Amino acid sequence: MTVEPAAYSDEVLSVRGLGTRYAFQGASVPAVRDFSLSVREGEIVGLVGESGSGKSTVLKSILGMLKPPAEVTSDGIFLDGRDLREVSAKEMRRIRGGRLAMVFQDPINSFNPAWTIGNQFRRVLSLHCPHLHRRDYDAEILRLLNRVGIDGRGKLNSYPFEFSQGQLQRIMIAVACASPDLRVLLADEPTTSLDVTIEAQVLELLRDLREERGLAMVLVTHDLSVVAEMCDKVVVMYAGRVVEVAEVHDLFERPQHPYTRQLLKAIPDFPHDGRRLYAMRGAVPRLDEEVPGCTFAPRCDAHLGDVCDEVPPVLREIGPDGRRSACHKANHATSLEETDDGVR
Amino acid sequence: MLRLAVSRLLSAVPVLILISIVSFTLLRLAPGDPALLSAGLEASPEVLERVRQSMRLDEPVWVQYWAWLSDLLRGDLGNSYSDKSPVTEVIAERLPATLQLSAAALLLIVAVGVPMGILSALRANRMADQVIRVASLAGVSVPNFIVALLLVLLFGWWFPGLMPYEGFVPITEDFAASIQHIVLPAIALAAPQVGLVARMTRSSMLEVLGQDYISAARAMGVRESVIVCRDALRNALLPVVTVLGVQIGYLLGGSVVVETVFSIPGIGRLLVDSFAIRDYPVTIGVMMFIAIVFVLVNIVVDVLYGVINPRIRAGYEAGRS
Ligand SMILES: Nc1ncnc2c1ncn2[C@@H]1O[C@H](COP(=O)(O)OP(=O)(O)OP(=O)(O)O)[C@@H](O)[C@H]1O
Ligand SMILES: [Mg+2]
Numbered sequence: 207m208t209v210e211p212a213a214y215s216d217e218v219l220s221v222r223g224l225g226t227r228y229a230f231q232g233a234s235v236p237a238v239r240d241f242s243l244s245v246r247e248g249e250i251v252g253l254v255g256e257s258g259s260g261k262s263t264v265l266k267s268i269l270g271m272l273k274p275p276a277e278v279t280s281d282g283i284f285l286d287g288r289d290l291r292e293v294s295a296k297e298m299r300r301i302r303g304g305r306l307a308m309v310f311q312d313p314i315n316s317f318n319p320a321w322t323i324g325n326q327f328r329r330v331l332s333l334h335c336p337h338l339h340r341r342d343y344d345a346e347i348l349r350l351l352n353r354v355g356i357d358g359r360g361k362l363n364s365y366p367f368e369f370s371q372g373q374l375q376r377i378m379i380a381v382a383c384a385s386p387d388l389r390v391l392l393a394d395e396p397t398t399s400l401d402v403t404i405e406a407q408v409l410e411l412l413r414d415l416r417e418e419r420g421l422a423m424v425l426v427t428h429d430l431s432v433v434a435e436m437c438d439k440v441v442v443m444y445a446g447r448v449v450e451v452a453e454v455h456d457l458f459e460r461p462q463h464p465y466t467r468q469l470l471k472a473i474p475d476f477p478h479d480g481r482r483l484y485a486m487r488g489a490v491p492r493l494d495e496e497v498p499g500c501t502f503a504p505r506c507d508a509h510l511g512d513v514c515d516e517v518p519p520v521l522r523e524i525g526p527d528g529r530r531s532a533c534h535k536a537n538h539a540t541s542l543e544e545t546d547d548g549v550r
Numbered sequence: 551m552l553r554l555a556v557s558r559l560l561s562a563v564p565v566l567i568l569i570s571i572v573s574f575t576l577l578r579l580a581p582g583d584p585a586l587l588s589a590g591l592e593a594s595p596e597v598l599e600r601v602r603q604s605m606r607l608d609e610p611v612w613v614q615y616w617a618w619l620s621d622l623l624r625g626d627l628g629n630s631y632s633d634k635s636p637v638t639e640v641i642a643e644r645l646p647a648t649l650q651l652s653a654a655a656l657l658l659i660v661a662v663g664v665p666m667g668i669l670s671a672l673r674a675n676r677m678a679d680q681v682i683r684v685a686s687l688a689g690v691s692v693p694n695f696i697v698a699l700l701l702v703l704l705f706g707w708w709f710p711g712l713m714p715y716e717g718f719v720p721i722t723e724d725f726a727a728s729i730q731h732i733v734l735p736a737i738a739l740a741a742p743q744v745g746l747v748a749r750m751t752r753s754s755m756l757e758v759l760g761q762d763y764i765s766a767a768r769a770m771g772v773r774e775s776v777i778v779c780r781d782a783l784r785n786a787l788l789p790v791v792t793v794l795g796v797q798i799g800y801l802l803g804g805s806v807v808v809e810t811v812f813s814i815p816g817i818g819r820l821l822v823d824s825f826a827i828r829d830y831p832v833t834i835g836v837m838m839f840i841a842i843v844f845v846l847v848n849i850v851v852d853v854l855y856g857v858i859n860p861r862i863r864a865g866y867e868a869g870r871s
Binding site: 266269271275298299300301302303304307308310311312315316317318319320329330333334378381 | 675761762763765766767768769770771772773781784785
């Protein structure tokens, strides 16, 4: 937690101590607390957690898209070593969509229905490719579309509803990657609304982009198979907090936090052996509920006793490569324990 | 587009016929004898009977209706009982005042209601929004005639001389005086609708501002003012335009009261006056006129909606080719 950004020379995005509060029924409630993240060049970091755990909120906070009554606080959000908190509003607009872009979950609703695809592209080019001449826009758009596997000839004057979901998601990725300066792509469940074959294509496209342009990505998903396929590192969130950070192999081989284990346990095996699926009991706590101990304690299969209900666990270094977990159990054990309690 | 207009027109015909039957019957059921009013109270029974016959009031209602309808299909609304001039002429003569009043009211509705709604949405749940919401609610809940009476009271009784509260000057005659005379009636006519449009605009704007494509535009680094004006406004105003179309119809209805209170010689006033003397051809003529305008405006709005909305437009274009 105390590592300076300079320690990782290739670190492109670093978020420290992020806290986001929303106004909810007149009160201010925390949606994200003490969130930290570090992404290196060319690295894909997965952000997983159940619905409502604050994943989208994290991305929006990083991009500076939340406005009052939402409140965002942090000890620093660094892009290439530059603290975004100190950047002017104008500069921030240049960074958004310029060096830091976002892809949304629902491609159909992410395009203005009243604008042609060509016009939505032209806008991004005029904002982020100042050196490009207007008359070259269409050629550039066709090139960008080609890059995501779409032949855009004759389609620039079409409206979003004239494309399929999969095409739109590709187009959105193309729009997000239009800026030549792009460093980090924030992808919020980019494949959730797609069917499996299209999902595979889009994931491959993202991987290619990483290879080609050395893009770093934060990939939000609640699908652990996407994580296994795509990510280098994983951050597991629960109720607005980070509960575990691990390299992707480590996470699947040796999940440390009981929440991660239970998540993994809930994935059906294939082929399915016919046994009943494991389902996590309970539900994510409400945002306005103040829990004195561990927020996961009521649903935890490895509950230790009073300590879990009374003392909030801290996110602690528990191994090499930034391995961390926020569980009292990890505090008790001195080293990484092997998965023993029958995950899978 | 043309096909849509034609099909809507055709489907409006039965509606209009139904309206005509209902209003025709209701008028004949109303107490009061037009012949008596026309011939005078002291007319002898024989004279009265003759007058009644000349007005065809002695025939069964459905025969009268049929005669009226077949005239109507030839564009003839009959003649006024009182001065025997054609009803179409009487209406045409009174129409400019109503048009001017409705146009002024519509202008007020758009010029005040829409910006109020936008401001309210942009300041959602803050001070300005609360004030606007309370004001619109008050506006919506107070009927035209209360507003009209209050305005007359205010400018005719408490502060006389500030503002003309009576009469009408055609805009072609004296521009300044015309505007002055139309202000108060237009406010009375527009007040309930302004609140409605402000509320519609607010909710529609909030809905659009919550859409993903607005977030996407923000994530792209688009300036907030541009997002509001270019991305949000156009989509947010689509449903408002539809409501405005419907409101033109209500404006005509509201003009009946407002024109009466402010002594404006429009068709609303004509409706009231003609009914008072049981001048049935005029009364029903005005009613049908208002109904037809209402229907036409709605069709125009539907077609316009298609023109603004690319999705619907594309649908028709695809259907045509
Ligand atoms: N604008 C807002 N105002 C108030 N509360 C909000 C707002 N946006 C999100 N929340 C709340 O914050 C919490 C976190 O939401 P967020 O969208 O970040 O979750 P998520 O992890 O992305 O979930 P999902 O997987 O469903 O997308 C949720 O409880 C949500 O209800
Ligand atoms: Mg989300």
